[in-house]
Amino acid sequence: MSTQTRRERERAERERAIIAAARDLALAEGWDAVTTRRLAAEIEYSQPVLYSHFKGKDAIMAAVAVEGFAELATTLVTARASVADPRQAVADVAAAYVRFAEQRPALYDAMFTLAVDLPFASSDVPTDLARGFAELAETVRPFAGDGDLEVLTETFWSGLHGLVTLMRSGRLRREGHDRRLAVLVDRFSR
Amino acid sequence: MSTQTRRERERAERERAIIAAARDLALAEGWDAVTTRRLAAEIEYSQPVLYSHFKGKDAIMAAVAVEGFAELATTLVTARASVADPRQAVADVAAAYVRFAEQRPALYDAMFTLAVDLPFASSDVPTDLARGFAELAETVRPFAGDGDLEVLTETFWSGLHGLVTLMRSGRLRREGHDRRLAVLVDRFSR
């Protein structure tokens, strides 16, 4: 029994090592640099070992994305918790969201741009995604009026996501960023 | 002289054929299906011919994106021209933008998600992109108040882009789409 549990533990550790290596490599050099060969070398095992843990490269990226959703949720919770004024809360949460995306671009890509449909059908993404979404919802609730809170939240979220992605792809210049964010916050907190 | 002009004409036609083949294939089967081998087969030339027209696959995608920017601009111009009421104009232009992205997902990807920095440094993208941007600006101008019109336009654009991309990647369910769009329009036309 004990050797078996040790094996299971070691196996779980190796799985975590794979995810960590993928994440680190993606953050350092972008997802193009994350190949199954490099990952295998990083964890000091051969390539096929990866496939005993994950169905394929997409599944590895999805696992990284899952971590990202948990972190994003925590980030938003923290940002909102430290403010009392509702308008300021919207501004702070929005800023925290954008900062999260800017500081971990590869992570944000895995969550929202790549790995299109993998994590949403199953596992614990819905939980962490819902945590983040709920936090956004609570932030804009004071300004929902008699409209649908969920719809408002989704639209606000889209605005943040659009700002992040358009700037990151160079379609928006970085300079006006703060002013754009201020406009978005203003339009969603009145 | 005349044979030379004929050659130049034929060469230009072949270049157009490459772009058209890439676009058609991407729209039909997605950009993953667009490989240099398939493109070469499509235009009935060998692979290296592609590289006498374009620096690489990215440049071909960029050329497709350039076409897309021109079409998007035309779409927006048409949408705004047919409405008198300013509020309704915002709604119609927004709807036209989203419809454009939904009906040509692969084209929209080439313009905004893939080929990250290629077309923006040169060529005629700025022109067509500016045409589209100007149209958005004129649409929201009545609601700019004494704020910066450019910043407002960029933020509105980000909202549209966010709605499009989050829905296309499955992060937003399709059902609430119309209501989200209505919220965005409402928040930017008051």
Next chain:
DNA sequence: TCCAGTTGCTAGCGCCGCTAGATGTAGGAG
């Protein structure tokens, strides 16, 4: 002590973007 089952490896398949070097062709000079 031997056997069975698991674990990880080597090797390789079919694809990718891209390029070097060979080959054929067409236009101008003698």
Next chain:
DNA sequence: CTCCTACATCTAGCGGCGCTAGCAACTGGA
């Protein structure tokens, strides 16, 4: 009309990709 040069195009191949079949080695139980 012939030859020669220059250009257009092709064949073949490089290194790398995601992924997998099939073999070797180790481990735990009979």
